[in-house]
Amino acid sequence: MQIxxxxxxxxxxxxxxxxxxxxxxxxxxxxxDSVNVNPVVIRRLLSQLKSAGLVNITRGSGGAxxxxxxxxxxxxxxxxxxxxxxxxxxxxxxxxxxxxCPVGKNIHNALxxxxxxxxxxxxxxxxxxxxxxxIRDAQSFIxx
Amino acid sequence: MQIxxxxxxxxxxxxxxxxxxxxxxxxxxxxxDSVNVNPVVIRRLLSQLKSAGLVNITRGSGGAxxxxxxxxxxxxxxxxxxxxxxxxxxxxxxxxxxxxCPVGKNIHNALxxxxxxxxxxxxxxxxxxxxxxxIRDAQSFIxx
DNA sequence: TATAGTTGTAACATTAATTATTACAACTAT
DNA sequence: ATAGTTGTAATAATTAATGTTACAACTATA
Numbered sequence: 001m002q003i004x005x006x007x008x009x010x011x012x013x014x015x016x017x018x019x020x021x022x023x024x025x026x027x028x029x030x031x032x033d034s035v036n037v038n039p040v041v042i043r044r045l046l047s048q049l050k051s052a053g054l055v056n057i058t059r060g061s062g063g064a065x066x067x068x069x070x071x072x073x074x075x076x077x078x079x080x081x082x083x084x085x086x087x088x089x090x091x092x093x094x095x096x097x098x099x100x101c102p103v104g105k106n107i108h109n110a111l112x113x114x115x116x117x118x119x120x121x122x123x124x125x126x127x128x129x130x131x132x133x134x135i136r137d138a139q140s141f142i143x144x
Numbered sequence: 145m146q147i148x149x150x151x152x153x154x155x156x157x158x159x160x161x162x163x164x165x166x167x168x169x170x171x172x173x174x175x176x177d178s179v180n181v182n183p184v185v186i187r188r189l190l191s192q193l194k195s196a197g198l199v200n201i202t203r204g205s206g207g208a209x210x211x212x213x214x215x216x217x218x219x220x221x222x223x224x225x226x227x228x229x230x231x232x233x234x235x236x237x238x239x240x241x242x243x244x245c246p247v248g249k250n251i252h253n254a255l256x257x258x259x260x261x262x263x264x265x266x267x268x269x270x271x272x273x274x275x276x277x278x279i280r281d282a283q284s285f286i287x288x
Numbered sequence: 289t290a291t292a293g294t295t296g297t298a299a300c301a302t303t304a305a306t307t308a309t310t311a312c313a314a315c316t317a318t
Numbered sequence: 319a320t321a322g323t324t325g326t327a328a329t330a331a332t333t334a335a336t337g338t339t340a341c342a343a344c345t346a347t348a
Contacts, residue, residue: 001145001334002229002236004306008255009238015254016247027323034245035238038308043324059324060316075258085146086305092146094153094179101178102286103160110159110282111152114219114273121269125262138254142246145305148335171294182337187295203295204345230334 001092004084009035010045011078014131015138017055017066027062045082052081070135076126090119145236148228153179154189155222158275159282161199161210170208189226196225214279220270234263 016034017026024030028046032039046064049055054073056065066073086092093111097104160178161170168174172190176183190208193199198217200209210217230236237255241248 001148001305003234004145005236005238006306008235008251008259011255012238012241012247012251015251016245019247029323034242034248036240036242036248037238040309040326041307043326047325057324058316059314060322061318062316062323075262090147091152092149094149094156094181096180097156098178098180101160103156103163103282104178104180106282106285107152107156107159109285110278111155114278115152117273118219118266118269122262122266125265129258129261134254134258137257138247138250141250141253145334150335173294184297184339185337187297191296201295202345203343205294205347207294 004082006045006082007079007084009037009041010049010082011075011131011134013042013045013049013064014066014070014073014078015135017064018070018131018135019139019142021065025062026064028064031064048082049078052077054078054081066131069132071130071132073131074127075129075131075134076123078131079123079126090122091115148226150189150226151223151228153181153185154193154226155219155275155278157186157189157193157208158210158214158217158222159279161208162214162275162279163283163286165209172208175208192226193222196221198222198225210275213276215274215276217275218271219273219275219278220267222275223267223270234266235259 012035013031016031020026020030028039028042031042031046035042046055046057050057054067054077056067057063093108097107099105156179157175160175164170164174172183172186175186175190179186190199190201194201198211198221200211201207224232237252241251243249
């Protein structure tokens with residue numbers, strides 16, 4: 001199974017806020033129209049991003065704003081904020097291996113450190129990419 | 145969402161075959177008992193591993209065997225064989241961004257290379273770990 | 289060559305996760 | 319006050335993953 005589309009939607013939201021903040025009021029309806037999903041989906045994402053300190057939202061008046069400079073928000077920050085994987089674990093372990101079997105009993109121990117290395121490699125690469133990189137490239141595609 | 149448990153189940157299967165091949169006939173029922181899933185799930189996994197050239201199976205008589213030396217099978221080989229992610233893409237993109245919106249129209253272009261870098265980092269780490277590593281550690285836990 | 293045991297696979301059932309939707313109270317600026 | 323908006327609960331719909339049953343095809347061996 002793939003990593004939830006919430007991750008790419010969240011990045012999309014940031015790109016929209018940055019692009020349109022001077023010309024439009026950034027409401028959940030406005031963002032929903034660009035991402036093409038229900039506004040409630042956007043509000044839930046924004047609420048997670050707000051908890052992580054990545055955006056500011058003022059209730060009532062309408063208007064989401066990015067809380068930090070673009071080059072201080074990494075893709076890992078966003079990934080963590082929107083909780084794409086259960087419990088922070090990228091790999092789903094089969095639940096009840098047979099504890100009577102020596103392999104079943106020890107497979108978890110034998111694998112955990114290796115799966116964790118793999119996950120770390122991925123997260124490490126995510127940390128190297130910031131919103132500044134993404135939005136710079138998006139703008140250059142938009143100009144074309 | 146997490147990466148399918150098929151991945152860890154497949155590794156479990158290899159560890160079982162290697163551990164018990166001299167003392168037991170390795171049938172799907174035998175493996176199902178250790179992993180604690182339905183034998184058909186095991187057969188489906190074995191069939192994918194066979195297509196990838198990682199195991200040999202003889203129909204009728206019962207008996208799965210590992211097709212290559214353990215240090216020539218990487219976790220990436222197994223991951224690819226059991227098709228944990230749709231279409232080889234780790235990240236799920238939201239389907240229909242609004243093409244009327246400049247951001248919606250270009251977000252895919254702006255993100256693709258970055259997502260692909262992240263995925264590559266993960267796959268690269270998977271490639272560094274072989275079944276020999278896993279099974280060595282499993283055996284050492286079993287001895288304790 | 290019959291038999292017992294096994295694999296391969298289709299068809300279907302079940303469960304779980306994700307995403308979408310409706311509804312409405314709480315809030316804010318004007 | 320009012321119009322517009324966010325926050326969130328409740329629920330529905332959809333999709334994906336996993337589990338199960340059933341049986342034909344196959345193989346080794348008696």
